[in-house]
Amino acid sequence: MKKLFNWFLFLILAAGFCFFFYVLLSYDYPWKQIAPYRMNLLRGWGMTVIISACALILSTLFGSLLLAGQLGNHRPTQILSRVYVEIIRGTPLLVQILIIFYMMADAAGLENKFLIGTLILSVFSGAYLSEIFRGGIESIPKSQIESARAIGLTEMQIYRFVIIPQAIRRVLPAVSGQFANLIKDSSLLYVIGFGEFTMQARQVNAATFSTFAAYIPLAIGYLILTIPLAILSHRLEKRFRYEH
Amino acid sequence: MNIELRQICKYYGDTHALRELDLIVSNPTNVLVLIGPSGGGKSTLMRLLGGLESPHAGNLLFDKKILAQDESTLLKHRRKNGYLFQSFNLFPHMTARENVELPLIQVHDKSAEQAHTLAAEALAQFQLTGHADKYPAQLSGGQQQRVAIARAIAIKPRLLLLDEPTSALDPEMTAEILAVIESLTQSGQQIILSTHEMGFARAVADQVVFLADGKIVEQGAPCNLFNQPESKTVQNFLNKVMRY
Numbered sequence: 001m002k003k004l005f006n007w008f009l010f011l012i013l014a015a016g017f018c019f020f021f022y023v024l025l026s027y028d029y030p031w032k033q034i035a036p037y038r039m040n041l042l043r044g045w046g047m048t049v050i051i052s053a054c055a056l057i058l059s060t061l062f063g064s065l066l067l068a069g070q071l072g073n074h075r076p077t078q079i080l081s082r083v084y085v086e087i088i089r090g091t092p093l094l095v096q097i098l099i100i101f102y103m104m105a106d107a108a109g110l111e112n113k114f115l116i117g118t119l120i121l122s123v124f125s126g127a128y129l130s131e132i133f134r135g136g137i138e139s140i141p142k143s144q145i146e147s148a149r150a151i152g153l154t155e156m157q158i159y160r161f162v163i164i165p166q167a168i169r170r171v172l173p174a175v176s177g178q179f180a181n182l183i184k185d186s187s188l189l190y191v192i193g194f195g196e197f198t199m200q201a202r203q204v205n206a207a208t209f210s211t212f213a214a215y216i217p218l219a220i221g222y223l224i225l226t227i228p229l230a231i232l233s234h235r236l237e238k239r240f241r242y243e244h
Numbered sequence: 245m246n247i248e249l250r251q252i253c254k255y256y257g258d259t260h261a262l263r264e265l266d267l268i269v270s271n272p273t274n275v276l277v278l279i280g281p282s283g284g285g286k287s288t289l290m291r292l293l294g295g296l297e298s299p300h301a302g303n304l305l306f307d308k309k310i311l312a313q314d315e316s317t318l319l320k321h322r323r324k325n326g327y328l329f330q331s332f333n334l335f336p337h338m339t340a341r342e343n344v345e346l347p348l349i350q351v352h353d354k355s356a357e358q359a360h361t362l363a364a365e366a367l368a369q370f371q372l373t374g375h376a377d378k379y380p381a382q383l384s385g386g387q388q389q390r391v392a393i394a395r396a397i398a399i400k401p402r403l404l405l406l407d408e409p410t411s412a413l414d415p416e417m418t419a420e421i422l423a424v425i426e427s428l429t430q431s432g433q434q435i436i437l438s439t440h441e442m443g444f445a446r447a448v449a450d451q452v453v454f455l456a457d458g459k460i461v462e463q464g465a466p467c468n469l470f471n472q473p474e475s476k477t478v479q480n481f482l483n484k485v486m487r488y
Contacts, residue, residue: 143329147333147334147335150322150329150333151322151347151351151396152319152347152351153347153350154319157350166335166336169337
């Protein structure tokens with residue numbers, strides 16, 4: 001029965017893939033049209049890499065601060081951190097980009113689109129990261145903390161030597177998943193006219209009067225970034241499996 | 245050891261774990277054993293003696309001095325003494341050696357070299373030299389508990405508190421750990437042990453305390469308490485557990 005179900009699943013997936021490649025290959029794909037614009041696409045891809053890397057660092061910082069806010073025992077900070085996380089997680093990124101770009105950045109006198117884009121992505125991704133971090137820290141059994149207290153570690157030392165090293169191992173897969181999301185989400189920054197990968201692809205389409213010619217290279221460009229991340233996460237997961 | 249407890253009360257919600265408990269233990273007692281039914285307050289008493297928790301009322305006196313219940317005094321108290329849990333509680337992300345070295349370096353200000361030597365000695369004392377570089381998950385329950393004992397002993401604790409150290413072990417490993425504890429008592433280590441191993445309690449204890457319902461029902465030398473228990477509760481308990 002189980003075997004039958006597996007074959008059923010396999011058939012559906014295989015059919016899906018076949019259909020996709022059939023459409024792709026049977027189509028007379030306009031590679032020639034977009035070829036002259038490959039440098040634009042490459043430049044856009046580079047921009048996506050750079051802004052994702054910056055946002056990755058900044059969002060880790062935001063996430064850590066929000067985590068500290070939620071774990072600390074200062075009630076008002078706790079509440080504000082919580083509210084922040086819920087607002088960010090409860091609204092679409094596109095809406096956040098539009099609001100931050102058209103209202104808040106304007107009011108704050110910010111004009112650099114790279115800077116605004118990095119900020120928006122970090123604000124967004126930081127909220128998710130803080131939740132992932134929190135889950136990791138709360139998953140450490142109380143007995144570990146007990147034991148750490150019993151040998152005489154201070155609260156800071158308990159975090160440093162016992163909780164955080166174990167929590168990091170546990171959250172790595174989720175964090176690398178979130179980083180992959182961050183890279184993909186940066187594509188939405190085209191709405192504010194930031195020259196990243198998706199924006200460039202749309203411009204190539206416009207210049208060649210095609211509706212989608214640049215989208216397949218676009219998809220491949222994102223995969224080049226996200227697949228290594230997935231492999232890395234898988235490896236790290238394996239490396240830290242001794243705990244189980 | 246010189247310990248006095250005065251009118252100790254401890255609640256967990258509605259449960260009275262300890263009710264106005266009084267206890268005096270004075271020299272030449274070196275090994276104090278707590279016995280009694282589960283839920284009778286043994287673990288709670290151990291945790292208070294170890295400075296892991298504070299009583300809601302009453303005083304603990306060590307060497308005739310009241311143990312203040314502020315965090316920094318309790319931390320000092322925990323640093324002086326060793327504590328062993330029933331579930332080993334080693335740090336899973338550290339090797340056996342690193343587990344033993346951590347408190348030496350971070351709490352007791354030993355250099356890395358000193359810690360290395362002391363850890364090697366402690367591990368050798370419990371026949372763990374060959375396992376020093378293994379992670380807890382690679383060790384048997386008995387080996388893990390021996391590492392935990394090595395970690396507690398390496399700091400040369402004034403008092404070693406063992407909270408049901410064999411409850412999570414099979415009979416063979418239990419025998420292994422009891423032999424280790426017996427060797428510690430022979431070397432003059434001051435020990436407070438809570439256990440369900442009546443034969444062992446009788447063999448190693450200088451003083452036995454029977455706890456039930458959060459109170460001390462009977463206290464005395466093992467030959468008296470096991471041979472001619474005065475109270476009905478102790479008689480019934482011993483009849484029940486010694487029957488088979």
